[in-house]
Amino acid sequence: MKLVVFFAVFFLVTFCHSSHAEAFTQPTNASLVFGQIFGDIHDTECREYHKIKDSSLWCTFIKTTPNCxxxxxxxxxxxxxxxxxxxxxxxxxxxxxxxxxxxxxxxxxxxxxxxxxxxxxxxxxxxxxxxxxxxxxxxxxxxxxxxxxxxxxxxxxxxxxxxxxxxxxxxxxxxxxxxxxxxxxxxxxxxxxxxxxxxxxxxxxxxxxxxxxxxxxxxxxxxxxxxxxxxxxxxxxxxxxxxxxxxxxxxxxxxxxxxxxxxxxxxxxxxxxxxxxxxxxxxxxxxxxxxxxxxxxxxxxxxxxxxxxxxxxxxxHLHANEISVDSCCIEDDDHQSTLLIFLHGINPIPRDDWNEAKHIFKILLLCQAPWNFVCKITIPIILLNQHNNGWNRPLNSLSLLISPIFCVFATKGGSINIVGNFPLWSFMLVIGVVMSTICWLFTDNRTKPRFHWIFAYIGFIVAVVWTYTxxxxxxxxxxxxxxxxxxxxxxxxxxxxxxxxxxxxxxxxxxxxxxxxxxxxxxxxxxxxxxxxxxxxxxxxxxxxxxxxxxxxxxxxxxxxxxxxxxxxxxxxxxxxxxxxxxxxxxxxxxxxxxxxxxxxxxxxxxxxxxx
Structure with missing residues (x-):
């Protein structure tokens, strides 16, 4: 039953993402013009712009053809x-x-x-x-x-x-x-x-x-x-x-x-x-x-x-998560400041990986760095085989704050209103602030909280949105x-x-x-x-x-x-x-x-x- 519920949640997240597409309104006059050239404009593929000799008309064709x-x-x-x-x-x-x-x-x-x-x-x-x-x-x-x-x-x-x-x-x-x-x-x-x-x-x-x-x-x-x-x-x-x-x-x-x-x-x-x-x-x-x-x-x-x-x-793929989280979970983490723990956790390029990588792989690490950074601040992650399951209090609190509002705008729900004119993004921002506050006030840097398992499900939903986007x-x-x-x-x-x-x-x-x-x-x-x-x-x-x-x-x-x-x-x-x-x-x-x-x-x- 839990497995059925898990896949049902994934289905709903993906369905909601795909349902916010904006409708396209065709300029009727331009469609008629190109319809005389290509026949039924609805059956015309976008790559058929090559048939138009006048390149100044390409933009009009792209704007008026449904398949474009x-x-x-x-x-x-x-x-x-x-x-x-x-x-x-x-x-x-x-x-x-x-x-x-x-x-x-x-x-x-x-x-x-x-x-x-x-x-x-x-x-x-x-x-x-x-x-x-x-x-x-x-x-x-x-x-x-x-x-x-x-x-x-x-x-x-x-x-x-x-x-x-x-x-x-x-x-x-x-x-x-x-x-x-x-x-x-x-x-x-x-x-x-x-x-x-x-x-x-x-x-x-x-x-x-x-x-x-x-x-x-x-x-x-x-x-x-x-x-x-x-x-x-x-x-x-x-x-x-x-x-x-x-x-x-x-x-x-x-x-x-x-x-x-x-x-x-x-x-x-x-x-x-x-x-x-x-x-x-x-x-x-x-x-x-x-x-x-x-x-x-x-x-x-x-x-x-x-x-x-x-x-x-x-x-x-190189896992920046595993090494960067390990860096902040060393034996003397009691003496580390919250800022240092946060910086270790958000580091998009692990030092060991960078030192050991050859030149071509360093380019790959640099390309992965922006993705690692934005994902870390939006996806609360749990690493099963890491110390404390990769618990990082400041980073997890930040990701809980940002993830709800990110999901709203990534699924094109920023213009949706709920309960009158109250925007959905404002509601999700409130949820993010509440979750982040609870995470910050009722946890500490040393041990993971009892509710840490919830982060896996939140991270799953946000990762679905990221991957699909x-x-x-x-x-x-x-x-x-x-x-x-x-x-x-x-x-x-x-x-x-x-x-x-x-x-x-x-x-x-x-x-x-x-x-x-x-x-x-x-x-x-x-x-x-x-x-x-x-x-x-x-x-x-x-x-x-x-x-x-x-x-x-x-x-x-x-x-x-x-x-x-x-x-x-x-x-x-x-x-x-x-x-x-x-x-x-x-x-x-x-x-x-x-x-x-x-x-x-x-x-x-x-x-x-x-x-x-």
Missing amino acids: QMDEGFVNYLKGAFCSFVPRLLPLISVLYALWLIFLFIGLGTTAEGFFCPSLEYIAHNLKLSQNIAGLTIVAFGNGSPDIFSAIAAFTNSNPTAAGVAVGALLGAATFVTTVVAGLVATTQTFTLAQRPFMRDMTFFIAAAFWAFYLIYTNEINIYSSVGFLGLYVFYVTIVIVGRYIHQRQREKLKKLLGDVAKIPEDSSDGINGSPSTSMDENTPLLVGASRNNNMKEDGGEWIDSKLRSGHHDEK IANEIVNLLQTFGAILNVSNVIMGLTFLAWGNSIGDVVADVALARQGFPRMSLSACFGGPLFNLLIGICLPCTITIIKTGKPVQVAFTHLEAVLCAGLLTSLCLTFIVLPIRKFRMTPAYGCVLVVVYILFLTVAILAGLNVI
């Missing part, structure tokens, strides 16, 4: 590029937009990994979820949050062509991770997969991919299909839990028959190069295997510690680049958005495989995209359908056919080839997977450019 409107984010990048500057400066504006896009991707990863995931981690601990349930729900949701929030931002966008960004990103990222990332993992060493979880989870993945193909082929996703994806995910979780329960019962019976002295292997499959592997239980689902910590008990396959966040996620800006920027480069939104989602959200998987999974955990890395390559595909279609489509009262319309062209065919081809190839090879992953097959993706990407781009 951006009302979900804070910046209309198309109007900024075409109406605020002369056309000859468009290349320079594109470069500046590209740098801003990179900065937003860094912010999306930093916010999700450094602030969203720790909140989920503590919530799972607070709800006392079992390891399997936590891995299949909380941890998987945290790991896939950039992809899911990007899909929500695209599907809930008022621009009908924005859904193509989500379709391209979900299918493109799934294909990229299951071919390129899995292939790179396979090139690290030869190893044998756990057979039963691989066959079970690949079956669910292929079924989900076929279902997604059918929905795109029919051009719409209704409420039954959307909720059906959630039902398929719940069914998958049930199968995993029941299967693990049966497996454990069988092991207990076998122990009684053979005696406790006998060693009963967890996995009948061979490990790396034929040696027994303890990195993953044979009955462990891919989603749990993708989120396990490297340190495991050899006999039980359970975590040694209670950390629910993936052990290899530290490779993805950044994802909206990324989607709007990708639409802008699609118009400037004269390529479809599907191609932009397939390439830039999919690669941007997956770059962390490349670094983390390959590094984990090189450390001796290739089986765990490969499970992440299939478990993560499976969760993102199911929830990435279910959640945003359900929100959109409830918001508009109509099914989600999805265009089906030869490009979408190529995307679906590419994902299904890669999955079916692996599903057929690996059992024939006795579930052995080799560097040679890894190279085959990379070649498959190159061929897929080539065909998809050619299809998107109408060459084929």
Whole structure:
């Protein structure tokens, strides 16, 4: 029940954010003028401005074409590029937009990994979820949050062509991770997969991919299909839990028959190069295997510690939180002033990280610093494995003061009035002042308060708002680049958005495989995209359908056919080839997977450019 309430809160926060978009009123006369040029102006894509020879009319076209409107984010990048500057400066504006896009991707990863995931981690601990349930729900949701929030931002966008960004990103990222990332993992060493979880989870993945193909082929996703994806995910979780329960019962019976002295292997499959592997239980689902910590008990396959966040996620993003909070929680913190504790906590660049980082990573730290700073002053964070759970009285008091008012303006609720003419932002400011005052007066610097657990839920809500806000800006920027480069939104989602959200998987999974955990890395390559595909279609489509009262319309062209065919081809190839090879992953097959993706990407781009 607590888990249901938790996801209900997330649903409401996201739905409220998407419901405050401002309506766009078209200038009728200009629409009629361009309607004579392009036909039905409502069916005209924004990138068709290239057909207008007179560049002085581009701004008018952008302002009057419905598909060029951006009302979900804070910046209309198309109007900024075409109406605020002369056309000859468009290349320079594109470069500046590209740098801003990179900065937003860094912010999306930093916010999700450094602030969203720790909140989920503590919530799972607070709800006392079992390891399997936590891995299949909380941890998987945290790991896939950039992809899911990007899909929500695209599907809930008022621009009908924005859904193509989500379709391209979900299918493109799934294909990229299951071919390129899995292939790179396979090139690290030869190893044998756990057979039963691989066959079970690949079956669910292929079924989900076929279902997604059918929905795109029919051009719409209704409420039954959307909720059906959630039902398929719940069914998958049930199968995993029941299967693990049966497996454990069988092991207990076998122990009684053979005696406790006998060693009963967890996995009948061979490990790396034929040696027994303890990195993953044979009955462990891919989603749990993708989120396990490297340190495991050899006999039980359970975590040694209670950390629910993936052990290899530290490779993805630098955690400024952990070191900066540790700095203020040293043994002699009784002698530290409140100001010094605050400065240690708000420090966006940990000294140790800066000293140890090479030049290129110092640039990354500098790019992360603004995001760390604004997130720290708005998100009250709890770090499960830190001293006092990372308690920082002055910083937490400040974040409680700012977070309510931030959420109001980030969700475009600043103009909403409640109870007559009393603005909502004033009400939230009062709430922030009350929470901050209570935190300051009834706590001290040395020990965390009893109500510290509440901070995880508040931090979760604020992190959702932050992540969704950044994802909206990324989607709007990708639409802008699609118009400037004269390529479809599907191609932009397939390439830039999919690669941007997956770059962390490349670094983390390959590094984990090189450390001796290739089986765990490969499970992440299939478990993560499976969760993102199911929830990435279910959640945003359900929100959109409830918001508009109509099914989600999805265009089906030869490009979408190529995307679906590419994902299904890669999955079916692996599903057929690996059992024939006795579930052995080799560097040679890894190279085959990379070649498959190159061929897929080539065909998809050619299809998107109408060459084929």
